[in-house]
Amino acid sequence: MIHVENLTKYYDSFCAVDQINIDINKGEILGLLGPNGAGKTTTLKMLTGYFKPSAGTIRFNDYDIEENPLEIKQMIGYLPESSPFYKGMLVYDYLEYVSKIKGIKPSDRHPRLRYLADLCGLNHIMHKAIGELSKGLNQRVGLAHAMMNDPEILILDEPTQGLDPNQIVEIRHIIKKIGQEKTVIFSTHILSEAEATCDRIVIINQGKIVADGNTADLKQSSDQKTTIQLSLLNAKAEAVQNTLSAIEGIDKVEQISKTDDGVLRVNAYSSSSADLREKIYTTIKATDWVIIEFLQEAKTLETIFRDLTRQIN
Amino acid sequence: MWQFTHILKKELKDYFISPIAYIVISIFLIITGWFFFSTFFLYDQANMRGFFSLLPIIFSFVIPAITMRLFSEELNIGSYEILLTMPVTFSDIIFGKFAAGFVVTGAMLLPTLAYPISIAFIGDLDWGPVIGGYLGALLLGGTFSAIGVFASALTHNQIIAFIMGSAICFVLTLIDKMLFFFPESILNIIEYLGADFHFRNIARGIIDSRDLLYFISVIFISLYSTYLALLKKE
Numbered sequence: 001m002i003h004v005e006n007l008t009k010y011y012d013s014f015c016a017v018d019q020i021n022i023d024i025n026k027g028e029i030l031g032l033l034g035p036n037g038a039g040k041t042t043t044l045k046m047l048t049g050y051f052k053p054s055a056g057t058i059r060f061n062d063y064d065i066e067e068n069p070l071e072i073k074q075m076i077g078y079l080p081e082s083s084p085f086y087k088g089m090l091v092y093d094y095l096e097y098v099s100k101i102k103g104i105k106p107s108d109r110h111p112r113l114r115y116l117a118d119l120c121g122l123n124h125i126m127h128k129a130i131g132e133l134s135k136g137l138n139q140r141v142g143l144a145h146a147m148m149n150d151p152e153i154l155i156l157d158e159p160t161q162g163l164d165p166n167q168i169v170e171i172r173h174i175i176k177k178i179g180q181e182k183t184v185i186f187s188t189h190i191l192s193e194a195e196a197t198c199d200r201i202v203i204i205n206q207g208k209i210v211a212d213g214n215t216a217d218l219k220q221s222s223d224q225k226t227t228i229q230l231s232l233l234n235a236k237a238e239a240v241q242n243t244l245s246a247i248e249g250i251d252k253v254e255q256i257s258k259t260d261d262g263v264l265r266v267n268a269y270s271s272s273s274a275d276l277r278e279k280i281y282t283t284i285k286a287t288d289w290v291i292i293e294f295l296q297e298a299k300t301l302e303t304i305f306r307d308l309t310r311q312i313n
Numbered sequence: 314m315w316q317f318t319h320i321l322k323k324e325l326k327d328y329f330i331s332p333i334a335y336i337v338i339s340i341f342l343i344i345t346g347w348f349f350f351s352t353f354f355l356y357d358q359a360n361m362r363g364f365f366s367l368l369p370i371i372f373s374f375v376i377p378a379i380t381m382r383l384f385s386e387e388l389n390i391g392s393y394e395i396l397l398t399m400p401v402t403f404s405d406i407i408f409g410k411f412a413a414g415f416v417v418t419g420a421m422l423l424p425t426l427a428y429p430i431s432i433a434f435i436g437d438l439d440w441g442p443v444i445g446g447y448l449g450a451l452l453l454g455g456t457f458s459a460i461g462v463f464a465s466a467l468t469h470n471q472i473i474a475f476i477m478g479s480a481i482c483f484v485l486t487l488i489d490k491m492l493f494f495f496p497e498s499i500l501n502i503i504e505y506l507g508a509d510f511h512f513r514n515i516a517r518g519i520i521d522s523r524d525l526l527y528f529i530s531v532i533f534i535s536l537y538s539t540y541l542a543l544l545k546k547e
């Protein structure tokens with residue numbers, strides 16, 4: 001549905017987006033993740049046609065963004081990062097104006113506005129000026145704005161930013177519901193959100209795609225699978241290092257800290273998917289070390305994200 | 314095709330729901346009313362010449378004050394991004410905003426029709442120059458609106474947009490009064506550039522295609538420059 005090839009964007013000499021290739025299918029919910037300044041927003045702005053790419057092509061079905069910007073803009077609903085709307089306008093006036101520009105027939109306008117007001121919970125603020133709204137309400141107006149003409153593709157830049165936990169759940173629910181038939185692309189830096197809502201996750205760092213796939217794929221492909229955290233009493237760092245390294249399946253043992261009261265904290269890393277806890281326990285049982293803490297941390301999206309985006313920072 | 318009318322309506326709503334339009338129109342009426350009528354009775358002539366000779370200079374700071382917010386405000390709060398990602402073209406946006414500035418200018422001139430009507434009651438008014446004057450005023454208003462739109466598209470800051478817009482309008486108004494500074498060989502060209510020169514021709518009641526062409530080309534050049542300025546922001 002959306003075909004992006006070699007997409008590149010330079011701000012003067014700074015390369016914000018570096019040769020991104022991506023194909024997005026119909027009905028996919030795609031989460032764009034990345035640290036601040038990774039190029040998420042720039043990528044989204046190029047997809048909406050607001051920024052011109054320095055190089056590369058973007059195609060929506062048969063339309064090219066250079067040649068048919070109007071057709072593409074008709075297909076897209078876009079929520080920008082900080083929802084900058086006309087502050088002086090009333091919510092109702094604003095949404096009506098958007099419905100006109102987006103070419104909704106006069107007879108359909110009212111039912112559509114009603115539907116969106118219900119969906120986004122705007123009924124009690126329709127008569128207020130946009131400038132008076134809180135961040136979360138403003139965001140909901142933005143969502144209604146984006147969904148006005150029932151677009152094929154929804155592009156949302158950090159849609160849950162500034163919302164309270166209940167609203168976040170609601171918006172995720174809305175995104176999931178829309179994603180059943182439509183394509184949704186959204187950026188976020190809340191990983192649990194991406195994990196809960198997305199069919200597919202793309203992680204961007206320094207303008208490049210560093211990972212692409214569903215959560216399970218990402219966890220599979222990551223080289224270090226499990227981390228085991230241990231806190232031991234009565235143990236010498238060197239001895240622990242040697243003993244644990246000898247266990248089959250453990251690739252690396254790293255000392256994290258040693259406190260004054262004699263608690264030694266180590267992390268053992270393993271790339272196999274086998275459960276090593278039993279082996280470790282039996283090994284330690286043979287010594288006179290005391291286990292204070294023993295925790296296996298499976299690879300979460302968070303650790304993958306950190307691994308993929310940390311090295312350069 | 315008619316997308317620009319939605320933008321035009323939205324801008325007009327902004328002007329007339331907020332106090333901006335009323336404030337600017339009142340200031341305009343007070344200034345023109347005062348300057349015109351303070352000498353009108355001394356001359357003891359039933360014509361509008363005094364009013365129309367004032368108009369270019371007053372327009373050159375009132376109209377940029379109307380148009381200064383058209384793009385600057387959008388650029389400043391960021392709603393420009395939303396506007397551009399909606400299914401409208403640059404020409405819809407530019408023409409819609411220009412038309413809004415022009416309509417407000419027209420609304421500003423409307424109450425001044427009370428002047429010729431009341432003059433016609435107290436003396437023998439020649440309507441030819443009055444009609445020409447109003448036609449010229451509309452053309453001049455359109456020209457200055459287009460210049461104001463261009464100035465507004467250059468900056469995020471409304472005050473800077475106002476100052477730049479006024480400066481350009483002032484230069485076009487006053488340039489044909491500075492002719493003695495220029496060498497003789499280019500006098501005709503400089504005179505032709507002056508908005509006031511063409512406005513005076515029309516306000517005399519003579520409608521010449523050269524004057525019409527001047528106003529239409531300045532409007533076109535300003536709106537096209539606006540397009541280029543916006544294109545550069547991508």
